[in-house]
Amino acid sequence: MKSFAQQLCLLAGDSRAQEEMLKAVPALAELGSLSKDELAIELLPRVCGVCLATTSAPVRTAAVQAMGRLVKLVDDEQAAKMLATCQQASYPDHDDGDYNMSSQSVRN
Numbered sequence: 001m002k003s004f005a006q007q008l009c010l011l012a013g014d015s016r017a018q019e020e021m022l023k024a025v026p027a028l029a030e031l032g033s034l035s036k037d038e039l040a041i042e043l044l045p046r047v048c049g050v051c052l053a054t055t056s057a058p059v060r061t062a063a064v065q066a067m068g069r070l071v072k073l074v075d076d077e078q079a080a081k082m083l084a085t086c087q088q089a090s091y092p093d094h095d096d097g098d099y100n101m102s103s104q105s106v107r108n
Contacts, residue, residue, distance in 0.1 A: 015054065015056040015058065015059050016058075018050060018054070018056070018059045018062075019056070019058045019059050019062045022047065022050070022059065022062035022063050022065075022066045023062055023065075023066070025043065025047060025066045025070070026065075026066050026069035026070055029043070029069075029070055029073055030069070030073070036073075036074075039070070039073060039074065040074060040075075040078055044067075044070065044074065044078060044081070044082065047063055047066055047067060047070075048063075048067070048081065048082065048085040050063050051063035051064060051067070051085055051086075051089050052085060052088060052089055060089055063089070064086050064089060067082040067085065067086060068086075070082070
């Protein structure tokens, strides 16, 4: 049987299913259904990866919300990685420190 984290990755083409799975992640972790190792080694890297890889705003939002609820269950190093992911996800159009609003110039 595939782990929850593996199932999340299999849903790569289905943003609605990813969103629903991400909403379930914190509840499973809070119930103790996942060990600390499963959380740290399998699940969190995949949640962070989905957050950064998706172009779907609802999936990205669900991933950030999941990380926000999971932060209390992890150590400081993992929490710092989640924060870095959230910061990266907040600015998806950064390119070498410059914000790219669009390919068109903005006129006043």
